[in-house]
Amino acid sequence: MCFNQILIKKSIKHVVVVFILLLLSMKVYSSETSSLPKLTLKPSQCVSLRQGQQCFVTVDISWQVSNAGEYCLYSSLQNNKLNCWTMNKSGYFKQELVIDKDVTFTLKSMSNDKVVASALLELAWVHKKSRLSHSAWRIF
Amino acid sequence: MKTFTKLLKISTLIVGILNPSFIMAAEEEKEKKEKTENIRDGAYLDIGISQVYQSDPFKFDNGNDNGLQAAVNGRYQKYGFFVELRLGASEQESSRLSYGYNFLNTEHWSYDFRIATNHSVLEHTLPKSNFVSTRDSQLAKGLRILGDYDNTHLRFIIAESSGAKGLYAGGWLSQNYQYNNLNFYGSAGIEYRNEDVINHFYGINEVEGLPYYRGESGFEYTGQVGFGYPITTDWVFEGFARIILLPSGVTNSPLVDGNTITEAAVSVKYVF
Numbered sequence: 001m002c003f004n005q006i007l008i009k010k011s012i013k014h015v016v017v018v019f020i021l022l023l024l025s026m027k028v029y030s031s032e033t034s035s036l037p038k039l040t041l042k043p044s045q046c047v048s049l050r051q052g053q054q055c056f057v058t059v060d061i062s063w064q065v066s067n068a069g070e071y072c073l074y075s076s077l078q079n080n081k082l083n084c085w086t087m088n089k090s091g092y093f094k095q096e097l098v099i100d101k102d103v104t105f106t107l108k109s110m111s112n113d114k115v116v117a118s119a120l121l122e123l124a125w126v127h128k129k130s131r132l133s134h135s136a137w138r139i140f
Numbered sequence: 141m142k143t144f145t146k147l148l149k150i151s152t153l154i155v156g157i158l159n160p161s162f163i164m165a166a167e168e169e170k171e172k173k174e175k176t177e178n179i180r181d182g183a184y185l186d187i188g189i190s191q192v193y194q195s196d197p198f199k200f201d202n203g204n205d206n207g208l209q210a211a212v213n214g215r216y217q218k219y220g221f222f223v224e225l226r227l228g229a230s231e232q233e234s235s236r237l238s239y240g241y242n243f244l245n246t247e248h249w250s251y252d253f254r255i256a257t258n259h260s261v262l263e264h265t266l267p268k269s270n271f272v273s274t275r276d277s278q279l280a281k282g283l284r285i286l287g288d289y290d291n292t293h294l295r296f297i298i299a300e301s302s303g304a305k306g307l308y309a310g311g312w313l314s315q316n317y318q319y320n321n322l323n324f325y326g327s328a329g330i331e332y333r334n335e336d337v338i339n340h341f342y343g344i345n346e347v348e349g350l351p352y353y354r355g356e357s358g359f360e361y362t363g364q365v366g367f368g369y370p371i372t373t374d375w376v377f378e379g380f381a382r383i384i385l386l387p388s389g390v391t392n393s394p395l396v397d398g399n400t401i402t403e404a405a406v407s408v409k410y411v412f
């Protein structure tokens with residue numbers, strides 16, 4: 001094989017690698033931009049031992065939007081806003097909660113009072129509540 | 141399709157207005173179904189692993205129940221007929237496999253006809269002769285009553301038991317508490333076994349190396365505290381500590397050298 005052929009092959013390889021990297025970076029960029037705005041809860045579930053019990057959880061709430069502005073965070077547990085941010089593209093809030101039903105968190109843009117993003121904190125349990133339940137049978 | 145659904149709804153409404161018994165019949169059917177369905181029908185299963193500590197008041201059983209053990213709690217009921225399986229140490233009852241019929245349920249009480257063992261099997265390797273004396277635990281019929289008042293649970297059992305004319309009775313009370321997502325309970329139990337049961341398990345016949353023994357009937361008392369914590373919707377972390385005060389009919393037996401049994405365990409369980 002002559003030197004020129006090897007050089008051409010190597011060049012093609014480089015072009016292919018650059019093209020793949022370009023495609024991947026475009027995919028990452030598009031997924032990053034398409035997933036905004038986002039509101040994330042950690043954890044997204046509060047687990048109690050039995051259905052019907054109150055559930056205790058400390059939830060980390062973080063949000064991210066593409067345009068900076070004034071945003072406020074609300075929960076379905078109360079009418080008052082939990083927190084507001086001005087000229088921010090992201091934010092973080094931590095809250096201790098005692099819940100007996102699912103809770104929805106919403107991020108609103110204060111410029112037009114529209115919901116930008118929302119997320120659900122789900123109430124879950126291990127043992128389903130029922131009269132004379134299985135958990136009652138196995139308590140002893 | 142939407143029009144058809146609308147028409148169906150309107151015609152149902154008209155038929156309902158003209159003939160209320162049409163709607164009532166549906167409601168009656170629902171009520172009838174609720175009445176015929178047994179509220180305790182269903183299945184429950186958890187499996188796990190426990191680290192167990194247990195004191196051993198038996199002189200010659202050579203048993204060592206300490207260490208890692210499998211734990212299984214299973215129950216299946218259909219049309220009132222049920223089967224229950226318990227393996228592991230967290231229950232205050234010594235029955236392993238039992239089955240029966242749940243014949244009555246009221247708002248707070250449930251009544252079962254049940255066939256179960258009411259004592260664990262004992263094996264003693266007797267001194268000098270090295271004879272292995274096995275005290276089998278036989279399945280026997282009885283009545284079980286379960287009470288459920290929110291965080292308070294009660295259980296009563298009266299049953300035949302191992303022994304010629306074995307009689308067994310037991311009563312337990314358990315109270316649950318919650319602190320954050322951690323659940324605690326405290327429970328107390330009292331069990332009665334007549335002479336036939338005591339002597340089936342702890343009596344000594346004329347066997348080399350041990351004196352003849354016949355014990356009296358008596359009451360056994362149990363106190364237990366425990367906890368349960370949900371790790372996820374499927375995994376639970378549990379633990380308990382228990383003390384059992386044995387009756388004199390048991391503690392006076394040459395097979396026994398203590399008057400209490402203490403047990404403790406922590407478990408991780410998967411709930412199906």
